Amino acid sequence: MIRAMNTLERAEAAERAQMEELDRLVIMKSVIYVSGESDPRVPMQRPPSEGKTFLMGHDPRLPRMPEKPTLFDFFRLRFGPANHLLQSARLAQKNGLSEKLVLACLLHDIGNIGFIRGDHGYWAAQLVEPYVDPEVMFAIRYHQALRFYPDESVGYAYPESYIKLFGPDYRPEPYIERAYKTARDHKWYMSARQLTVNDLYAFDPNVKVELDEFTDIVGRHFRQPEEGLGWDDSPSAHMWRTINWPTRYL
Numbered sequence: 001m002i003r004a005m006n007t008l009e010r011a012e013a014a015e016r017a018q019m020e021e022l023d024r025l026v027i028m029k030s031v032i033y034v035s036g037e038s039d040p041r042v043p044m045q046r047p048p049s050e051g052k053t054f055l056m057g058h059d060p061r062l063p064r065m066p067e068k069p070t071l072f073d074f075f076r077l078r079f080g081p082a083n084h085l086l087q088s089a090r091l092a093q094k095n096g097l098s099e100k101l102v103l104a105c106l107l108h109d110i111g112n113i114g115f116i117r118g119d120h121g122y123w124a125a126q127l128v129e130p131y132v133d134p135e136v137m138f139a140i141r142y143h144q145a146l147r148f149y150p151d152e153s154v155g156y157a158y159p160e161s162y163i164k165l166f167g168p169d170y171r172p173e174p175y176i177e178r179a180y181k182t183a184r185d186h187k188w189y190m191s192a193r194q195l196t197v198n199d200l201y202a203f204d205p206n207v208k209v210e211l212d213e214f215t216d217i218v219g220r221h222f223r224q225p226e227e228g229l230g231w232d233d234s235p236s237a238h239m240w241r242t243i244n245w246p247t248r249y250l
């Protein structure tokens, strides 16, 4: 008689199956993951591929995403810890900002917690642009530049932490300076500025905020595509797919 597997045996079997799957696959890293650590002009070492196939979808080392992933699925299964974003969104709420700007605060750093650090405000803005009000996109995009420039009218000073992080002599590049000026003259300047105000103070390791607190706001202001993020053919769908399947060969 065949005995049903207990929990431990099931876990072990699943792990074995995963190891076998990994054995059959060649998983390559994109240039960008190693650029800086290695010279991109030097051809990358190819792992032995005899009898194997190159990964063209889900990476078995990662938690599997649902077939139609939502924004929160990305938060839970692909983004790094989002405490800072959650705290920032809650602070914005406490300060009486509009729901749209609370959403902007919730999403403003998904570039660096989920994708790429450099120019993170631009990447995050592009990721969400098809799904949010243009003002939300604008605030996220321009927080990249505005955070380097004080605005006494709202009590925003150049962040102390930046002096430590980048040294006292760091000056933003000309393109950041230009973006700052563009934002300054824009009707949504204050929206982007409010994001920086609610961003800076949102680092408290003792405050725990749950994603579910923002279910309603996201429901009202983030146009979740029916097909799932990444499968909806929007201008940024490929970026969501890459976050979902970061090691796909082509």
Ligand SMILES: [Fe+2]
Residues within 6 Å of the ligand: 108, 109, 120, 121, 143, 144
């Ligand atoms: Fe940021």
Ligand SMILES: [Fe+2]
Residues within 6 Å of the ligand: 084, 108, 109, 199
């Ligand atoms: Fe931030």
